[in-house]
Amino acid sequence: MTPLYGSETAKALKILGQGQTPRTLIKAFAEVKLAAIQAQQESSSLYPDLYFHTLCDAAREIIRGDHDKHFPLPLTQGGAGTSLHMNICEVLAALANKSTNIGNEFKAQPLEDLARFQSTNDTFSTAVILMSFRILEEMETRVIALQEGLVYRETLYQEWLMCGRTEMQDALPMTLGQLFGAWAGPVERDRWRLNKVTERLRQIPLGGTAIGTGYSAPRDYVFAAEKALRRITGLPLCRSQNLCDQVAHTDALAEAARAMGLCASNLFKWTGDLLIYSSSFLAEIPQEEQQYGSTIMPSKSNPVLIELIRGLSLDVISSSDLISRYSSEGQLQLNAYLPFMAEHMIRISENLGRALTTASELLLPALKPDRALMEKNLVNSAAMVNSLRDVLGYGTIKELLPELKKAGLNNRSELILWLKNESGIEEIKNIRNLDEHFGLQRLTTGA
Known part of the structure; x- marks a missing residue:
């Protein structure tokens, strides 16, 4: 495979080692570059018409994922993303320049043309x-x-x-x-x-170029790039x-x-x-x-x-x-x-x-969930008798709890029978509906 990238990407490979730029970032960066190309053309008519369309097609191919193998750089890198920007400029130029549709009419330069009105500072940040x-x-x-x-x-x-x-x-x-x-x-x-x-x-920050100053970018380009990127991505983006x-x-x-x-x-x-x-x-x-x-x-x-x-x-x-x-x-x-x-x-x-x-x-x-086990654990716990505090009082419940733990109950009916017949607490025998005092009706019905 003959690489589409050029000398600057090759230099970066020697420094960073072989990797692979993630697909999601390649797509986003290519969308930014497509917006920039369209804004360049709208504001400055930078490219011959046929070459402009060829260049746009090349960007769309990168967006689709047709050329991911030509983006071999890892993201663990110094330079704030400059190597990645060089990479995509070189690949775009190579794709467009090798097209048989344009002949020798125009050949774009990766940095002179495809980075015009742009810096890594604003384009890579926008892609991220x-x-x-x-x-x-x-x-x-x-x-x-x-x-x-x-x-x-x-x-x-x-x-x-x-x-x-x-x-x-x-x-x-x-x-x-x-x-x-x-x-x-x-x-x-x-x-x-x-x-x-x-x-x-x-x-x-698209249009901010180097350090956000807007250096070298015409006003018309800045507004056109923002508008183009919204159209390309369908996202509700806005220029800072x-x-x-x-x-x-x-x-x-x-x-x-x-x-x-x-x-x-x-x-x-x-x-x-x-x-x-x-x-x-x-x-x-x-x-x-x-x-x-x-x-x-x-x-x-x-x-x-x-x-x-x-x-x-x-x-x-x-x-x-x-x-x-x-x-x-x-x-x-x-x-x-x-x-x-x-x-x-x-x-x-x-x-x-x-x-x-x-x-x-x-x-x-x-x-x-095990419903039977949850109820068994509930009736053998302090939770049920804690809910009777308003009826029995704090001290009575503290006395009741040790006996309850020995009872080995399985469900709520057994608990009610035990409380009425075995607990020895007279106040409970006179309560007609213990469930109400447990607060269970309120829990299960929201009433």
Whole structure:
């Protein structure tokens, strides 16, 4: 294969080593370059008409993914993305110049022509923003799927009673539906955060050229490039009103990463709860066996889905923290670590996307709550008698609890009979409907 890239990319390869620029970033950068080419033509008629159309076709081929093998650079690089910008300029020029449709009428130069009115400072930054905006949209879609699954189970289990616990100790009765509803709450906030952060992320520095000054870029080009990029991508992008700020600072990317990191933190907390509920010690919400859990213990089953999600979530949290650190390390008018930030945004999208999909499509359907066991645990816990405090008083309940633990009850009916006949507490014998005092009717009906 004869490479389409030229000497500057070859130099970068010697420094950086062989890699592969991610598809999502190649696409975004090619969209930025296509917008720039169209704006160049609209504002300055830079290219002969036939060559202009050939050049646009070349950019569209890169957008489609036809030439990914000619983008061999890794994102772990110095230079703030300059090597990647050189790479795409060289490939665009090579594709257009080798076309048999244009003859020798015009031959574009990678830097003289295809980087005219542009700097890596504004074009690469814009490409990273495009890529990150799409990542947020995709993550929001996956968060919605998880939220819907949790809310569905909130309704499904609204009459299933269980023991609520604080600090790993029995507390008060609740329903399994309430538990799923509580789990849905943070996911709903994740959805809101991911949506809202796009308001700041949609601002682009395109047209700011070097350090956001707009050096060498005609006013008509700047406005045309913004308009063209919106048309090409279909995204609600807008040019920043403070281009020097937009080029120098990357806190909007850090905020986007933090929103996804919070989503991962919530996944980690939720699956931590499930790890307890599905454990051999509690087993109230077991999950279907996914695979054999041991090569030596036939009856061993492992919470592989929960552990997968937790491991991925920790990786996302780590990448989110690292992006914040890279953002703070920007110096003066540019952040040279933007390629590293882009790499970790992609890593976040892969790991968080996989964690969310695993949660909604595999883990939720695999959960099989044990209603009988939950009720048995409830009636043998302090939770039920705690709910009688208004009737019996604090001290009486403290005296009652040791005897209750010895009773070995299985369900609520047995508990009521035990309280009336075996507890020795006269006040209970005169209560006609203990369920009302347990608060169970309110829990299961919302009344």
